[in-house]
Amino acid sequence: MDLQGKIALITGAGLGIGRATALAMGRAGARVVVNDIDGNAARAVVDEITAAGGEAVAVAAAIGTDGSAEACVDAAVESFGRLDTLFACAGVLRDSVLWKTEDDAFDLVVGTHLKGTFQCGRAAARQFRAQGGGGSLILTASPAGQQGNFGQGVYAAAKSGIVGMMRSWSLELVRDQVTVNAIVPTALTRMTATIPALAPHVAAMERGEPLPQPLREKGIGTPEDVAPLVVFLASDAARGVTGQALGIGGDRLSLWSHPAEVRVLQKPGGWSAEAIAQGWDDVAAQGLQPVGVPLDF
Structure with missing residues (x-):
């Protein structure tokens, strides 16, 4: 995949998926703006x-704080003349159940993921429209945002919101x-190491051990397994792909569905509570929708 001549901005690129993608973008020929809250990691x-043999610049900035998105886009334009791709990857976790979640944890997670993605998307869109010639916005969602996950209500809400923004x-x-x-x-990263079912596999990966094949078949892999999808979406080969949520991990590549009605009943004149109760078995005839990310690893 040839990204020669393209300029890519990657947030949260000091570690994990962001780092793996920045390196993959560079290998594909893109010039890369590497953002991270940790300036040493970005450098x-x-x-x-x-x-x-590639070209890259570092920008130390905390995504989700005012001015950080503009600083990253400005660095791309000042260093390389334009911007072609934004991969919004910066994120944090502060997992806890609802009754234990404090406001500061909510603000940090939503501010980094949802507000940060919004601000970066807005700054990139303004640059794309000003320079002309199109571009690509690649956002980062999560299975938790698609399915829910115990202890990740705030994170799931932010990630679900990102997919909603993507469609619009x-x-x-x-x-x-x-x-x-x-x-x-x-993918197994330091963030997913906080999930008990994945923590042993993250430790094994960091020791350099290969991942078990059954784990890869279930879609759990390394950050390097994720990067090719981002490279593809940044390339001219993906010019006809938009408005989609695409899964990647281990040996799996998937297309996620959009939310849609699975069963509809009509009642002339509208529904009373009693009528809903009487018709409920028909509404739920094919079963209710499952929730929760499978964690049988």
């Missing part, structure tokens, strides 16, 4: 890209030839 990724933005930017998609990655 280390830049050094890896340039050591391999894909409609708003179609005239500008800007594609907007979300990836739904399942």
Whole structure:
């Protein structure tokens, strides 16, 4: 996949999926703006890209704080003349059940994921429209946002909101030839190490041990397994792909469905509570919808 001539901005690129994608973008020929809250981590990724013959610059900024998105986009324009792709990957976890979740944890998770993605998407869209020629917005969703997950209500809400923004933005930017998609990655990272079922596998990966094949078949892989989907979505080969949520992880590539009605009943004149109770068995005849991310690893 050839990304020669393209300029890519990747947020949260100091570690994990962001880092793996920044390196993959560089190998594919893109010039890369590497953002991370940790400036040393961002510069280390830049050094890896340039050591391999690529071009990259680092921007230390906390995504979700005012001005950080604009600083990243400005760095792309000042360093390389334009922006072609934004991969919004920055994120944090503060998992807890509803009754134990404090406001500061809510604000941090929603501010980084949802507000941060909004601000980065807005800054990138403004640049795309000003320079012309299209572009690609690639957002980061999560199985938790698609299915829910115990102890991750705030994170799930933020990730679900990102997919909602993606669908709307894909409609708003179609005239500008800007594609907007979300990836739904399942990879072992330091963030997923907080999930008890995944923690042993993260430790094994960090020791350099290969992942069990059954785990890969279920869609759990490494950050390097996720990066190719982002490279594809940034390429000209994906110009016709927009408004989609695409899963990637381990040996699995998937297309997620959009929410849709699964059963509809009509009642002339409308529904009373009693009528709903009487008709409920028909509404639920095919079963209620499942919730929760499977964690049988």
